[in-house]
Amino acid sequence: MTKVTIRHVAEAAGVAVKTVSRVMNGEPNVTRDLQDRVMKAVDQLGYVPSMAARRMGGRRSYLLVALNDRQNTINNWRSGRGNDWIDQMLHGAMLTCEAHGYRMLFELVQAGSEDLDRKVVAILSALQPDGIILTPPHSQNLALVEMLTRRNVPVVRMGVPGKGVGFGVFMDDRAAAAEATRHLIDLGHQRIGFIAGSPRFEASRQRLDGYADALHQADIGMDEALIAPGDFTFESGVTAAEALLSRSDRPTAILASNDEMALATLHVASRLGIRVPDLSVISFDDTPGVRLSVPGLTSVRQPISEMAAKAAELLIGVSRTGETAPSDHLLPFGLEVRGSTTRVT
Amino acid sequence: MTKVTIRHVAEAAGVAVKTVSRVMNGEPNVTRDLQDRVMKAVDQLGYVPSMAARRMGGRRSYLLVALNDRQNTINNWRSGRGNDWIDQMLHGAMLTCEAHGYRMLFELVQAGSEDLDRKVVAILSALQPDGIILTPPHSQNLALVEMLTRRNVPVVRMGVPGKGVGFGVFMDDRAAAAEATRHLIDLGHQRIGFIAGSPRFEASRQRLDGYADALHQADIGMDEALIAPGDFTFESGVTAAEALLSRSDRPTAILASNDEMALATLHVASRLGIRVPDLSVISFDDTPGVRLSVPGLTSVRQPISEMAAKAAELLIGVSRTGETAPSDHLLPFGLEVRGSTTRVT
DNA sequence: CCATTGTTTGACAACGTTGTCAACGGTCGT
DNA sequence: ACGACCGTTGACAACGTTGTCAAACAATGG
Numbered sequence: 242m243t244k245v246t247i248r249h250v251a252e253a254a255g256v257a258v259k260t261v262s263r264v265m266n267g268e269p270n271v272t273r274d275l276q277d278r279v280m281k282a283v284d285q286l287g288y289v290p291s292m293a294a295r296r297m298g299g300r301r302s303y304l305l306v307a308l309n310d311r312q313n314t315i316n317n318w319r320s321g322r323g324n325d326w327i328d329q330m331l332h333g334a335m336l337t338c339e340a341h342g343y344r345m346l347f348e349l350v351q352a353g354s355e356d357l358d359r360k361v362v363a364i365l366s367a368l369q370p371d372g373i374i375l376t377p378p379h380s381q382n383l384a385l386v387e388m389l390t391r392r393n394v395p396v397v398r399m400g401v402p403g404k405g406v407g408f409g410v411f412m413d414d415r416a417a418a419a420e421a422t423r424h425l426i427d428l429g430h431q432r433i434g435f436i437a438g439s440p441r442f443e444a445s446r447q448r449l450d451g452y453a454d455a456l457h458q459a460d461i462g463m464d465e466a467l468i469a470p471g472d473f474t475f476e477s478g479v480t481a482a483e484a485l486l487s488r489s490d491r492p493t494a495i496l497a498s499n500d501e502m503a504l505a506t507l508h509v510a511s512r513l514g515i516r517v518p519d520l521s522v523i524s525f526d527d528t529p530g531v532r533l534s535v536p537g538l539t540s541v542r543q544p545i546s547e548m549a550a551k552a553a554e555l556l557i558g559v560s561r562t563g564e565t566a567p568s569d570h571l572l573p574f575g576l577e578v579r580g581s582t583t584r585v586t
Numbered sequence: 587m588t589k590v591t592i593r594h595v596a597e598a599a600g601v602a603v604k605t606v607s608r609v610m611n612g613e614p615n616v617t618r619d620l621q622d623r624v625m626k627a628v629d630q631l632g633y634v635p636s637m638a639a640r641r642m643g644g645r646r647s648y649l650l651v652a653l654n655d656r657q658n659t660i661n662n663w664r665s666g667r668g669n670d671w672i673d674q675m676l677h678g679a680m681l682t683c684e685a686h687g688y689r690m691l692f693e694l695v696q697a698g699s700e701d702l703d704r705k706v707v708a709i710l711s712a713l714q715p716d717g718i719i720l721t722p723p724h725s726q727n728l729a730l731v732e733m734l735t736r737r738n739v740p741v742v743r744m745g746v747p748g749k750g751v752g753f754g755v756f757m758d759d760r761a762a763a764a765e766a767t768r769h770l771i772d773l774g775h776q777r778i779g780f781i782a783g784s785p786r787f788e789a790s791r792q793r794l795d796g797y798a799d800a801l802h803q804a805d806i807g808m809d810e811a812l813i814a815p816g817d818f819t820f821e822s823g824v825t826a827a828e829a830l831l832s833r834s835d836r837p838t839a840i841l842a843s844n845d846e847m848a849l850a851t852l853h854v855a856s857r858l859g860i861r862v863p864d865l866s867v868i869s870f871d872d873t874p875g876v877r878l879s880v881p882g883l884t885s886v887r888q889p890i891s892e893m894a895a896k897a898a899e900l901l902i903g904v905s906r907t908g909e910t911a912p913s914d915h916l917l918p919f920g921l922e923v924r925g926s927t928t929r930v931t
Numbered sequence: 932c933c934a935t936t937g938t939t940t941g942a943c944a945a946c947g948t949t950g951t952c953a954a955c956g957g958t959c960g961t
Numbered sequence: 962a963c964g965a966c967c968g969t970t971g972a973c974a975a976c977g978t979t980g981t982c983a984a985a986c987a988a989t990g991g
Binding site (some may be wrong): 589591592593603604607608610611635637638639640642643644645646827 | 974976978979980
């Protein structure tokens with residue numbers, strides 16, 4: 242019932258403390274016989290090593306830290322509430338972490354704050370993680386990435402290419418936007434509107450470019466009037482949708498740069514008496530709510546949990562073996578087709 | 587650039603290591619003079635104590651663990667994706683934790699699993715947290731709570747009354763259901779349907795009881811035919827809504843036991859050609875997506891972040907001072923009125 | 932003025948693990 | 962048969978902090 246330490250296991254198995262340590266860490270050069278004796282004692286006593294002591298004795302902390310910003314995200318929900326990322330990341334990285342005895346701890350830090358560096362350094366000092374995962378918009382902060390690299394903390398940047406500065410785990414936003422647009426074209430749409438995202442995020446430009454790519458490839462002229470600015474908020478989506486849908490030559494389909502603005506578009510359309518067969522809407526991020534809208538929203542799924550799994554894998558790999566992996570890891574996106582996109586009538 | 591330990595601070599300030607420790611922990615019996623010298627050195631060097639070493643040396647780990655179940659929740663989204671709790675809890679507890687140098691780590695454990703006890707014990711052994719926060723349905727698991735208590739780990743149970751077994755931080759589901767129902771009655775509704783939740787959760791019964799309370803209080807007879815079973819999934823909401831809305835004497839308003847089933851109800855209503863003025867819908871949980879539906883869904887907001895803040899406060903209090911607080915902490919809910927509830931025509 | 936009590940400070944051990952290094956015994960090559 | 966080498970095992974220090982205890986000193990009461 243009381244605490245079980247490595248010493249208890251060593252005594253029970255009749256071996257040295259260090260031997261138990263070796264077995265627990267899967268180190269080579271332990272005979273089968275001792276290995277079995279130790280494992281038996283471990284099972285019997287229910288021994289689990291203390292992370293704190295591991296960190297003290299050795300070089301690893303068995304801890305990964307994910308740096309999130311809850312305010313400045315692409316796909317947060319209206320009025321700052323709710324952000325799907327943390328939940329999905331945790332879920333995605335769980336298996337990988339569990340398999341290697343690692344944990345993942347989330348830290349919320351606002352990207353704009355003046356003392357960001359100080360805060361991050363404090364986190365490093367207190368937690369001494371074996372690696373750190375940056376989510377947008379932190380992952381775009383090159384100064385931050387370099388500071389971490391200087392301190393020898395392995396870094397994964399989510400949502401952007403690594404380009405040699407830390408690991409990058411990301412999807413191809415441009416290709417995704419192109420595929421989404423192509424999906425609309427294949428359904429017979431010719432006038433396709435676009436609601437842009439905040440220029441603060443690289444992904445915004447990528448998505449616009451992909452949209453342009455697909456139009457160009459299909460020999461559809463790009464009409465600047467069909468491109469409306471937005472900043473990922475519901476309100477900006479309303480404004481943009483009103484601008485697009487009140488035109489006499491209004492588009493028959495709209496590609497919104499995130500779900501929130503797409504839902505705003507549905508909202509406006511409904512108010513204007515425009516129903517889905519007459520307007521298709523497609524968007525980015527596939528956040529949980531979109532499948533529950535009426536109609537369900539077709540959306541590009543960003544592989545957040547897969548990215549997190551890959552991120553954990555990379556960091557644990559570096560921490561375990563010291564081996565360095567390639568910098569860039571491109572993961573496939575998914576186009577989740579639902580009721581909001583239909584063949585043009 | 588290299589690691590700054592307490593020894594460096596002690597040397598810089600010209601005091602003993604233990605004195606620095608005292609200052610860092612706000613212990614009494616340190617003269618003003620030394621305190622200032624130490625703080626100056628701390629600021630100058632950017633010293634932040636290592637959590638691991640703190641855990642090794644002292645009795646505290648400065649770590650709280652939140653035990654979540656991602657599969658079996660009231661307000662998860664369709665097909666198991668997305669759960670608002672973790673994000674909100676983290677956000678809610680952040681300030682409290684930060685102020686006391688604590689961290690919060692989330693662990694995902696499935697409630698049904700046979701080796702739940704083993705898993706939890708492993709978490710305790712590895713992390714040695716100063717307290718543990720259980721979310722539904724774990725918070726209902728009395729055996730689990732007792733096991734933790736036996737091991738002297740302070741426990742907060744979220745979403746249920748503590749009743750002397752650990753702390754309970756919760757809202758009054760029954761009162762909330764009553765208030766929601768009353769809201770409908772005040773709008774002139776007399777025939778009010780109810781979609782129940784899974785009996786696996788205590789909250790389901792509470793909500794039904796509250797519904798009954800309000801009807802009774804308003805002298806509206808309860809029609810058993812207006813109560814449809816559900817299990818918190820979108821599909822069950824569809825079935826329930828179809829049953830309720832296809833009646834010749836269909837209700838003019840429906841209270842659904844969670845958002846997902848409410849959205850399903852809107853879905854079905856739309857399909858049947860019933861629009862909002864003719865049907866009001868209200869629900870529980872106020873998950874992020876509901877404000878984006880068309881129309882926005884009126885919902886009872888569960889104070890998750892406030893509950894998490896309170897939970898952290900309680901656990902940190904016990905860990906710091908050893909003082910024990912009252913067991914039960916009732917937090918107010920909020921009724922978020924949006925477009926889905928209107929005066930009966 | 933002394934005994935007593937309380938306040939401030941520091942020396943040192945302890946926490947549970949891993950890194951380092953040395954000792955031991957066996958195998959191989961000559 | 963001997964030395965060199967390798968695989969296996971263990972003794973011991975180290976990690977950075979807090980708990981314990983004692984020393985030095987100041988304040989208080991008789």
